[in-house]
Amino acid sequence: MLKRVLVAGGAGFLGSHLCDRLVAGGHDVICLDNFFTSQKSNIAHLLDHNNFELIRHDVTEPITLEVDEIFNLACPAAPGHYQYNPIKTTKTSILGAIHMLGIAKRVGARILHASTSEVYGDPTEHPQTESYRGNVNPIGPRACYDEGKRAAETLMFDYHRQNKVDIKVVRIFNTYGPRMHPYDGRVVSNFIRQALAGETISLYGDGSQTRSFCYVSDLVDGLLAMMGGPDDFTGPMNLGNPDEFTIRELAEHVVRISGSASAIEQTRGLPEDDPLQRQPDISLAKSTLGWSPKVALAEGIEQTIDFFRSIDMSQYRAPTPNY
Numbered sequence: 001m002l003k004r005v006l007v008a009g010g011a012g013f014l015g016s017h018l019c020d021r022l023v024a025g026g027h028d029v030i031c032l033d034n035f036f037t038s039q040k041s042n043i044a045h046l047l048d049h050n051n052f053e054l055i056r057h058d059v060t061e062p063i064t065l066e067v068d069e070i071f072n073l074a075c076p077a078a079p080g081h082y083q084y085n086p087i088k089t090t091k092t093s094i095l096g097a098i099h100m101l102g103i104a105k106r107v108g109a110r111i112l113h114a115s116t117s118e119v120y121g122d123p124t125e126h127p128q129t130e131s132y133r134g135n136v137n138p139i140g141p142r143a144c145y146d147e148g149k150r151a152a153e154t155l156m157f158d159y160h161r162q163n164k165v166d167i168k169v170v171r172i173f174n175t176y177g178p179r180m181h182p183y184d185g186r187v188v189s190n191f192i193r194q195a196l197a198g199e200t201i202s203l204y205g206d207g208s209q210t211r212s213f214c215y216v217s218d219l220v221d222g223l224l225a226m227m228g229g230p231d232d233f234t235g236p237m238n239l240g241n242p243d244e245f246t247i248r249e250l251a252e253h254v255v256r257i258s259g260s261a262s263a264i265e266q267t268r269g270l271p272e273d274d275p276l277q278r279q280p281d282i283s284l285a286k287s288t289l290g291w292s293p294k295v296a297l298a299e300g301i302e303q304t305i306d307f308f309r310s311i312d313m314s315q316y317r318a319p320t321p322n323y
């Protein structure tokens, strides 16, 4: 059935791929974004579709809309982006969730919230299952994001219990692919940019910390499966690729696949509160939605390198001050 779908944060990396899929499916799509960490080029190709509409709006302010489904993705996601103005990050998570939940409550829309593996902090349980309650430093530099996302999950479940709002909560693990912002400071974008420029690949710490990288098309499949999933299934549910790599291994993959001559070196210590390990347990997504990722790291990195080769990086700016 065709639906009216609101994608908050729809011009971002994940949001723009989600909009692509929804528009191609014939749905009536409203993309809402303040372009804090994204640029119009991500969705420019959608502007002449009559089932796509763009609204420039900041989710920390209320908005009145009538839709059937809401994807709440609006939030800076890269550590450099969310630490740029940490108070704004917390406001975006919490006020943004309240405003999107307000729409869902008023018009009876289903709302999917993009939470994060960061709710697990620097995990002492490995791999992370949804029942793990996390190890988050509430006063560190990552707390604006981690605690903001945790509070947003609380709001989702309280609106569900108190107001019967139809919620779906997913915890997304590191996802990469075309349309990542080349200067977002995330590890995949940094390494590819450095490899293509022949610069040293910057390991933070000795590179033995791990992450599990999911390709964007798999992640979008997971978001759509969750939104269309069983009525009584709220989550929280992990979405990610369980293939775990050290950051040094990632650097080696990027150098090999891009054919770069870049050296791989430790350029600084590990950032404060940087999680040492991260790997999703996706048993719940498999059993409930039949979802699991398909794209291997080497294949996804190749696609992402192709994207970075195709763009003019001088057209990308760092995030705007937004106090």
Ligand code: NAD
Binding pocket: 008, 009, 010, 011, 012, 013, 014, 015, 032, 033, 034, 035, 036, 037, 038, 039, 057, 058, 059, 060, 072, 073, 074, 075, 076, 077, 078, 081, 092, 096, 114, 115, 116, 117, 171, 172, 173, 174, 175, 176, 181
């Ligand atoms: P992104 O920065 O590319 O996208 C976020 C979008 O939200 C951007 O277009 C940005 O301009 C917009 N935005 C930020 N603040 C806003 C505000 N106040 N009002 C309106 N729009 C605002 O990041 P992404 O990787 O696409 O992440 C999308 C969502 O998924 C985020 O909520 C993020 O926390 C979550 N997530 C992503 C990952 C990942 O690895 N990519 C992992 C875990 C969770």
Ligand code: UDP
Binding pocket: 078, 079, 174, 185, 186, 187, 188, 190, 191, 202, 203, 204, 205, 207, 209, 211, 247, 270, 271, 274, 275
């Ligand atoms: N990292 C790195 N070099 C970089 C950027 C990041 O070694 O140039 C490391 C970072 O310290 C972390 C991991 O790569 O251990 C993933 O960082 P990212 O910022 O992509 O995301 P996170 O999972 O920490 O939110």
